[in-house]
Amino acid sequence: MTDAAHDLYLFAAVLGLLPAVALAGLPVLAQSAFVALGGVGALKLEQAGLPIGGAVLIAIALGTVAGALTGLLVGRTPPAFVALATWALTWLAYTALLDFPALAGGTEGLTRPAFDRVQTPFGAALELTPTVHLVGAVVLCALAYALVARLRGGPLGSDALALRDDAELAASVGVPIPARKAALLALCGATSAAAGAGIAILLGVAAPADAAPLLALQLLAAAIAGARHPLLGLVAIVVLQRTPDLVTPLALLAAVALRPVPKPAVDAIDPPAPVPPLEPVTGRITARDLHVTLGGRPILRGLDLDVEPGEIHALVGANGSGKTTALRALGVPHTFQRAAGFPSLTPYRQVLVALRARFHDPRAWTYLRLVGVDPFATTLTAGERRLLDVARIAATGAPALAFDEPAVGMSASERGRLEAALRALADSGRAILVVEHDLRFVAALADRVTVIDDGRVVTGDPQAAIERVYLT
Structure with a gap:
């Protein structure tokens, strides 16, 4: 149960990364930093006296803000620089966790009881067993999948595809590129922080090793695989968590080489009756x-x-x-x-x-x-x-x-x-x-x-x- 819940938490992070990777073509590598923010943030806030539920929600909010700010940071940069900037952010977060023990407990990390009994808003007590975590991870994945599906069919999804196809053209027709990148990375930050918080509570520890830069590569490889079908993303993250570290970069290279090219979806829409006339506009x-x-x-x-x-x-x-x-x-x-x-x-x-x-x-x-x-x-x-x-x-x-x-x-x-x-x-x-x-x-x-x-x-x-x- 514990392993399954752990994998599903990471799958939620993969789903949140899908729009940025599969639609906008952004090679984002900041996910492990957002995972660390969720896990360390939730446990640190709990130690400060907040109930664990409230601590998790605040940690997710912090992950959302961090993702949006990262999106604005790389708002006008090409994909190669997005990869470099977000990879640098991952290493910065990892180094900070190791070098400042007061922040996150050093190499040992922050700890809490894994099998804890918490009070729900409805007055009932809930024991955080692996089964409860499994249900929670499934719910988180379902929410992330529904949000991603809705996003893909809406204006943000179309803008993301336009951005990937031709960024110069997208800007010329008014696509707010920095704002769109901020929205896509905000979703990535939120789901990754939620995954980090869930894993920290599941295992009873938030340690730097659980959010190492290698995790960012694994999540990116899984997201590229998930562009073909989300379940392939789940398979990829499960396999990569159980193979030697050397397999991850090889899997990432293979995923990039075999990445799918999105095909236009044929929309079954009838024309309005009548079609509106061309709007008069006076210009000079x-x-x-x-x-x-x-x-x-x-x-x-x-x-x-x-x-x-x-x-x-x-x-x-x-x-x-x-x-x-x-x-x-x-x-x-x-x-x-x-x-x-x-x-x-x-x-x-x-x-x-x-x-x-x-x-x-x-x-x-x-x-x-x-x-x-x-x-x-x-x-x-x-x-x-x-x-x-x-x-x-x-x-x-x-x-x-x-x-x-x-x-x-x-x-x-x-x-x-x-x-x-x-x-x-x-x-x-x-x-x-x-x-x-x-x-x-x-x-x-x-x-x-x-x-x-x-x-x-x-x-x-x-x-x-x-x-x-x-x-x-």
């Missing part, structure tokens, strides 16, 4: 004497630009003339020149991420119908991905939008859909700026054209300016 883009220098080299040299409400304005010029730099410097939401997207999400969910909306927001259908993309398609052509770029950036609701070579890779019919979508956005009052090399596309679409060369606007007749820039 204005730049005066815009200068940008990169690496000591001037890129933009006093650019002036005006895009009026309801206007499609094309910015053209030869390669290296500063078009993309201008688009980025203007500070309006824009699509990328490179291929971008969230392949782990259906088009419907991708638009919901940009809308910052809950699952059944009818406006998602508005933007997908605007570009003619199947809301639940699991594969898209290159042109359809570009069309989805338009729907996704428009769904941010920004009054001014910019598009960097949106027609690349499109068929003739897809270009027609793109032209119609951009015209509809302009007709709704938005200011539309398009950077494009295809001059035939520009001629068919743009209300006005600005030509730049070497970071400056080329004055005079646009057609003559285009010939001078492109033909010389």
Whole structure:
């Protein structure tokens, strides 16, 4: 019973780690620090005079806060630095437990009676037998599993997948990345602290050896295995607890090599009747004497630009003339020149991420119908991905939008859909700026054209300016 309860407590920590690892792709290695916080914190608070139940709840709260703060600490760092930072936190906690005996009793740890009789809030006494712990661990795992399942199907789960697929794109459509990482690691901290408190009470001891850095590797390996199925995470943590230490890093390497790639879930959602019309928004883009220098080299040299409400304005010029730099410097939401997207999400969910909306927001259908993309398609052509770029950036609701070579890779019919979508956005009052090399596309679409060369606007007749820039 004791071993089973111990394994299930650790499985609860694995479940709490799953969203950060399986959805957001964050290699978190701070779990053993959170386990130590739960175990040492609960026993230390009990020694200070708190009832053990209250001590456990406070320890879990401390683990939640510690997880959230860790998430904020690594909020804007890439995954490799998340691993380094959280691994350093684990070692810091472990070293502190060993080097400050007054904190946690040194190598022997803190102790309490394992078979204790405690008073419940209902007035009845409860003996903390291994069977009681087993039931408690099962309940903890069930709660963690339910919370993780609910999270995965909601906005936080979609944001986590978007963050893992393309963090730059996620930030561009308004995903609050540091806040999302804080939420994911808060869940990890809460479940790990709960596991640590449960194990400390089960064994009657909270010692540094029970929260060694090796445990963080074991929990991460189990979470990666659990990405395929949660029960595989349980099997992994049970096996790793009973094998030589050398097996853990090998298991972690194998888990990373065999980790699954999430596939978009096909949502069975019927469109609203009727689909809401495109919301009118009035916007404008204005730049005066815009200068940008990169690496000591001037890129933009006093650019002036005006895009009026309801206007499609094309910015053209030869390669290296500063078009993309201008688009980025203007500070309006824009699509990328490179291929971008969230392949782990259906088009419907991708638009919901940009809308910052809950699952059944009818406006998602508005933007997908605007570009003619199947809301639940699991594969898209290159042109359809570009069309989805338009729907996704428009769904941010920004009054001014910019598009960097949106027609690349499109068929003739897809270009027609793109032209119609951009015209509809302009007709709704938005200011539309398009950077494009295809001059035939520009001629068919743009209300006005600005030509730049070497970071400056080329004055005079646009057609003559285009010939001078492109033909010389």
